[in-house]
Amino acid sequence: MTTLALTGSPLWYASRAGGTLALLLLTATVVLGIASGGRARPRRIGRFELGVLHRNLSLLTLVFLVVHVVTAVLDPFVHLGWAVSVVPFGASYRPLWLGLGTAGLDLLLAVAVTSALRRRLGVRRWKAVHWLAYAAWPLALFHGVGTGTDTRLPLQLWLYAGCLGTVVAAVWWRLVKAGPGRVAGRLTAAVATTAVPVVLTAFLASGPLQPGWSQRAASTAVLLGGGR
Amino acid sequence: MSRTRTLRVDRIACTGQGLCAELLPELIDLDEWGYPVLKDTTVPDRLRAHARRAVAACPVLALHTDDDRT
């Protein structure tokens, strides 16, 4: 047990667990979405099942996000109001890093609502909003790394690395399968999948993995004070 | 019941991914390019739920069901 494991209220742990699970589920959702878009042909399951899984896991992601947000707001230590769940960058606790999560949640809500209404919106408008999911995923990742009080735990780092590796691999697989055309889109994807791991590594090395991150993340002493 | 439900493929939007045929093989065949061929456009009552699922599965929203009042 590290000192990290001895601090924080049960609500904070619930929030961390909910957030981590939401990130894992979001990662799976994104990968399944990429797989359907790339016309993957799984051998053991039908292709329509990729789409069904994509939808169901995305809904499950939202469920865990609700748990994550509600427990974080109820946690007495960080003093968050309900407004931070939808208005980014206004929080009193680690405003920037928490705000990334709020922004990601807003994007995911937009994606969910437009998906529910996709028949009425038409393919173009629905898909235009759906692309925002690709922005929400890195927002969620950096939010987790920057806000989480458990970022230094090896297991947590492995989880983040696993999520990152899976999505990067999926995007590259998709790029390899892609035909000519949409050069700008493919370039953006290639640059983004190269940049995100580099930036994340640099950020980890200079930020959360250095001593004193909790102060620099503009919080009060979360590691010392725990959930009281 | 005087309502029948019919299937319709938007041939311009359809990209021939064939997902609909996986979910509704009773009514949808695929041609050799993977594009759907409707064996019957009328959806029998017992297949309504399956038709709804096939419509929802189409990634480009090219499959439709229409309610026809007759």
Ligand code: SF4
């Ligand atoms: S699922 Fe949609 S795009 Fe695919 S073959 Fe059927 S109608 Fe066409």
